[in-house]
């Protein structure tokens with residue numbers, strides 16, 4: 001065998017041996033760090049960016065970087081929030097609108113690596129509240145944000161129907177039987193998010209998908225490599 005062919009042969013064997021394989025999905029549907037880097041070189045306008053860098057005043061409460069979450073353990077090494085550039089630009093516009101009303105944003109979660117979605121599902125296989133890893137989550141595409149509103153004067157969250165990740169009926173985006181102030185706050189969040197290109201999911205008042213999410217592939221990239 002010629003040297004060139006030998007090199008290609010070993011490169012292929014190496015790739016097959018070390019490529020990431022997933023239990024629930026065709027592995028070619030999930031981008032790892034290498035293929036993501038190649039893709040964003042061609043389309044930098046679709047890259048993941050750190051939300052704080054674009055919106056410094058945004059408040060982060062990244063629950064999966066703490067033990068205060070439904071898994072009761074740290075799922076992320078770092079309490080950081082990333083999303084695709086168009087998502088972050090929409091959030092930035094929204095934050096500017098909100099500032100004029102004395103309100104701000106608090107983020108609980110944004111881009112989430114696919115392998116974390118798999119861990120969620122294995123422990124809580126309830127697809128009302130946790131994405132099915134056969135399809136992946138919009139979070140894995142860098143196109144979903146879990147968030148709430150805060151009062152800029154006090155820094156406190158506006159009163160909402162439930163806490164974050166309360167996997168209950170009351171958490172539904174249209175749950176009707178609530179105190180007037182909670183309903184008003186939830187609906188305010190909904191109308192502002194809709195006006196900026198986001199859509200709430202039926203089961204969780206805090207979870208918003210960015211319109212056009214389907215053109216962004218699923219990713220499994222740790223925060224440290226972004």
Ligand SMILES: C[C@@H](N)C(=O)N[C@H](C)C(=O)O
Pocket residue numbers: 109117120128129130131137138139144146165207
């Ligand atoms: C786990 C919860 N915060 C969430 O994001 N649920 C949706 C359905 C998801 O996993 O995409």
Ligand SMILES: [Zn+2]
Pocket residue numbers: 109139144145146206207208
């Ligand atoms: Zn979510």
